[in-house]
Amino acid sequence: MNKLLNTLFAVSVACATSLAWAQPATAPAQATNVAPATPAAGPTSPKSLEAKVAMCVGCHGIVGYKSSFPEVYRVPKIAGQSAKYIAAALNAYKAGDRKHPTMRSIAETLTDKDVADISAYYENLGRESRKAAPEKPSREPSAQVAALLQKAACASCHGANMSKPIDPSYPKIAGQYSEYLFVALKAYKTENNTTSGRNNGVMGAIAKQFSNAELKALANYVGSLDSEMQTVPEPRFHSH
Template identity: 65%
Template sequence: MKTTLSPMFAAAAAVLALSSAPAQAQVTGDAKAGEGKVAMCIGCHGIVGYQASFPEVYRVPRIAGQNAKYIAASLEAYKKGDRKHPSMRGIATSMSEQDIADVAAYYEQQGKQAGAAELPAPREPSAQVAALLQKGACVSCHGDNFSKPIDQSYPKIAGQHADYLYVALKSYRDNANATWGRANPVMAGMAKQFSNAELKAMSKYIASLPGEVKTVPESRFR
C-alpha cells in the first residue's frame, strides 16, 4: 500500500521520533561476536510461534532481518526505562553498549543468512483499514508497504505478528502504565486516536503483508 501524506507532517513526525530515540554512541556491532551473546534471547526469539504471557498472551516479535539500528534503539529504551517490560528491561540492563550493538548486528545479519525470497505484491487493505492507516500516517515513518522505514531506527513491521503489533500499539497508547508502557510521543499520539478494535484491524492487515522479518529457529529448537 502506498499513501501520499503531507510532507510537513512526515518531516515533523520523523524529527520528533528521532529526537525521542536514545542517543547512540558510535559503537560498531559485530555480528560474529553477537552470535555468542544471544543466549538470553533465543529462548523466546529463537522458537517459531513462541508466546509471551505478559502483559497478555502474544507471540514474541520476529527480529531476524530487522534493522540493527532499531534493535539497538529498542534495547537502549528498555535499559533506560522508556520501555517498561520487566523481563526485557532486566535483560537490557545487563548489556553493555557493545553487547547491544553486537546482538543487533547478529539479528539483522541472521535474517539475511536465512535467505531473502522475492516478496509477492501486497494486498490492498479494505476501505475501513485504509482510512485508519491514513489517519495514523503509518507509512510516513515505516515506508512503502511498511517494510522500508525512512530511517533505520524505525522497524520493518510488514509480516510482524498481529498480536505483537497490537500489544505494542497499546503499550504506546497507554504509555503511563508502570510495568508495560512505552514512552514515545509520536507513537503515543498516533495510537491514542484509535480504539482497541481499530488497533487490532490495523495490526491484522500489516501482519498479513509479505515482509522481511522472520524467526530463524536455533538449531537446538529445530
C-alpha cells in the same frame, strides 16, 4: 560476569515457564547458527557473541513462541529487522521507556558494544534465505483499514510497503506477528503503569487517536503483508 550469568538463568526460567507448550531442549542455551556481526569497535570472538545472543534465543529462536505478559502473544520476529531499530529498542528497554520486566532485566546487562553486536547479528541472521519485500503492499486494505492507515500516516514513517522505513531507527512492520503489533500499539496508549507501556511522543499521539478495535484492524492488516523478517529456529530449542 556473575550478573550476566544470573540474568541468563532468570531469563531462561521466565521463557520456559511463560507457556507450558514451549520448552527448551536439554542442551545449554547457546546460539549455534551465529551470523556475521558488525561490532561497535574491535573484533568480536564467536564465543562472546554466542554468550550475548544466548539471552535472546530462548524466546526469539523458537518459531511461534508466545509471551504471557502483559497478555498472550507471539514474540516479534527480529531476524532481518534493522540493526539500528533493534539497538534503539534495546536502549529504550534499558532506559525504562519501554516497560517490560524481562526485556529490561536483559537490556540492563548490556554494554553499548553488546547492543551493537546483538543488533548486527539479528539484522544479518537468515539473510541468505530472505526475500525482499515488494515495493508496494502485497495486498490491498479494506476501505476501513485504508482510512485508518491514512489517518495514522503509517507510510510516512514505515514506507509505502511498511518495510522500508524512512529512517532505519524506525521498524519494519510488514508481516510482523499481528498480535505483537496489537500489543505494541496498545502499549503506546498505556500510562502510569510501572511494568507495562511505552513512552514515545509520536507513537503515543498516533495510537491514542484509535480505539483498540481500530488498532487491532490495523495490526491484522499490516501483519498479513509479505515480510522481510522471520524467526530463525535455534536448533537447541523446540516448540510443541
